[in-house]
Amino acid sequence: MVIFIFGGAGSGKSLLLDFLKKRYNACIIEADKTAHELYEPGNTGYTAVRNLLGSQILNEDKTLDRKKMAEILYKDAALIKKINSVIHPMVWKSINNKIDNIKNMNTQNTQQLIVVEAALIPKDRKELEGMFDEYWFLYADEKVRRKRLKESRGYTDDMIDNIISKQPETKDYIRLCDVLIENNSAYSELEEKIEGLL
Secondary structure (H helix, E strand, O other): OEEEEEOOOOOOHHHHHHHHHHHHOOEEEEHHHHHHHHOOOOOHHHHHHHHHHOHHHEOOOOOEOHHHHHHHHHOOHHHHHHHHHHHHHHHHHHHHHHHHHHHHHOOOOOOOOEEEEEOOOOOOHHHHOOOOOEEEEEEOOHHHHHHHHHHHHOOOHHHHHHHHHHOOOHHHHHHHOOEEEEOOOOHHHHHHHHHHHO
């Protein structure tokens, strides 16, 4: 079974992934990490970003300077949109390849569950046609998310405002999901809900 899990920052995705890995031996694919792999020198994402932003974003060793990238993109919403329109299809293609590889290698049926996690989502499920069996939205109230981000990551209100403003609205997540999992309470309650679902 292949499940796509998504939700905003502070919704509890990391805890959920950890639980699924430990309890169900789930194979986890994170969209963020997949994007970072594409940014490695020689990969398609690296070339695309360098072409769009120029050599000013390169370190001395020719790797991408993420801090410089963030500074440039923070000031230019149109450029972020352009980068995303190039990188996102690459990320989904890479994720699809990873899913296929896991299925092909898993002849012993040791892993029955593949979980893909992402904060950002496509506008339409058609873009992910055939990739997932179910779409799960992990939801938490904004107040709860803000509290978690301050406590677990030490983020300031400005940082949290910036993150939340760039993520999809709740209605957009709901439009995509098959299952909505509310996660405003204790971790033990989340575990019970996931046990029930699986």
